[in-house]
Amino acid sequence: MAEMTNLAEAVARVQEAEVKALVSEKLQAGVPADDILAECNQGMIELGNRFGREECFLPELMFGGMMMKTIMAELQPHLSAETALGKAGxxxxxxxxxxxxxxxxxxxxxxxxxxxxxxxxxxxxxxxxxxxxxxxxxxxxxxxxxxxxxxxxxxxxxxxxxxxxxxxxxxxxxxxxxxxxxxxxxxxxxxxxxxxxxxxxxxxxxxxxxxxx
Ligand code: B12
Known part of the structure; x- marks a missing residue:
């Protein structure tokens, strides 16, 4: 996990308070919302990997999904048109x-x-x-x-x-x-x-x- 940012790592560990604080901090500092979302997605992938390695269990997975929904709602108004339209599909x-x-x-x-x-x-x-x-x-x-x-x-x-x-x-x-x-x-x-x-x-x-x- 060495190359992950603090935000990605906090997402992967489902540290909701830290995730929220880091997202607000980055938005206020003018970091593009698309970049913040990319970091969160990297964290979600790592959360999935942790589940695969049995380092975490279903409740964390569910909570991670719910946490990301909240973060998505906060980032939504700031995302570029391409991302906001659901780039992932x-x-x-x-x-x-x-x-x-x-x-x-x-x-x-x-x-x-x-x-x-x-x-x-x-x-x-x-x-x-x-x-x-x-x-x-x-x-x-x-x-x-x-x-x-x-x-x-x-x-x-x-x-x-x-x-x-x-x-x-x-x-x-x-x-x-x-x-x-x-x-x-x-x-x-x-x-x-x-x-x-x-x-x-x-x-x-x-x-x-x-x-x-
Ligand atoms: C909770 C439960 C219920 C609850 C459901 C509540 C709810 N809101 O879902 C209630 C009490 C309503 C219920 C009812 C019944 N149940 Co039931 N139930 C269960 C139980 C104990 C847990 C299921 C569960 O939620 N697991 C936790 C979740 C997280 O696991 P999951 O669903 O497998 O999902 C994970 C993966 O599979 C995957 N996944 C799930 N879906 C998808 C889809 C895609 C696309 C992908 C990629 C991944 C994916 O993602 C999840 C996380 O990784 C199972 C036991 C079991 N071993 O599964 C029995 C079980 C499924 N039930 C069973 C039965 C028989 C019934 C009833 C017929 C009982 C009855 N006689 O009335 C009824 C049928 C109702 C109906 N028409 O559907 C049997 C089925 C047996 C069989 N071989 O068909 C089981 C296996 C219990 C058993 N051992 O007998 N049940």
Whole structure:
């Protein structure tokens, strides 16, 4: 972590008071909001890495996402037009039809928005048609499905099929996650990626952003 700035390190350690103080200090000193956001994003990536190394756990991850939402709201009026319009892109997220588990889905939502994505959260028990409508309306780069119940495998299949039938499959990357998901489910249903954790999903989405998709 040697090359990280104080702000990035405070984000990675989820030190909310310090993060808030450093952001205000930098804004007052005239540091561009885009640069401040870049430091925060670096911290969020490191937070994800810490989670991967089991140096922190789900509550910190959730709190980190919530903290970044607050920071984003403070930085928003100062961001350049390009960044403010959601440079990271748009993501649609939902728990698939008949599945009402939303704790993991909400973590993914928080982490994606903390990483600069505009996130359209469709909630729980989302029918395939609602995913399709959201893709038409918001033209996301990535669509995430959360599935905790093995009985809902068919909902994943039906959602992917509905997206394909609507002629929208080529334009988006589909990711699936949640306790019932697996590489095999992603492969069988025709998804692009299985995210074991919220961090995996966010890293995949951020990778799309870097390669300009
Ligand atoms: C809490 C809970 C509930 C709560 C949900 C509250 C809520 N608001 O979500 C309540 C009580 C409502 C509930 C209900 C039921 N539940 Co329940 N529930 C759980 C429990 C204990 C924890 C789930 C959880 O929140 N985990 C914590 C979160 C953070 O983990 P997570 O969701 O996996 O998310 C992480 C990753 O998977 C990932 N992730 C999640 N989604 C996505 C999406 C993408 C795109 C990506 C990239 C990543 C990603 O990110 C998160 C962080 O890394 C699990 C046990 C378990 N092992 O999962 C059972 C469990 C999922 N439930 C189960 C069952 C059977 C039910 C019921 C059918 C019970 C009943 N008979 O009524 C109902 C079904 C309701 C429905 N229609 O959905 C079973 C499912 C079994 C199976 N194989 O299908 C489980 C596994 C318990 C068990 N061992 O039997 N449940």
């Amino acid at each position: 748009t993501a649609v997220m939902g728990s698939v039809q008949h599945d009402v588990h939303d704790i993991g889905k909400d973590i993914v939502v928080m982490m994606l928005s903390g990483s600069g994505f505009e996130v359209v959260d469709l909630g729980v028990d989302v029918p395939p048609a609602k995913f399709v409508d959201a893709i038409r309306d918001h033209q996301p780069q990535v669509v995430g499905m959360s599935v905790l119940l093995t009985t809902c495998y068919t909902s994943v299949t039906e959602t992917v099929d509905a997206i394909r039938t609507a002629g929208l499959r080529e334009g988006v990357k589909l990711i699936v996650g949640g306790a019932a998901a697996s590489d095999l489910l992603a492969e069988k249903t025709g998804c692009d990626f299985y995210g074991k954790t919220a961090v995996d999903g966010v890293q995949f989405a951020c990778g799309l952003q870097r390669i300009g998709r």
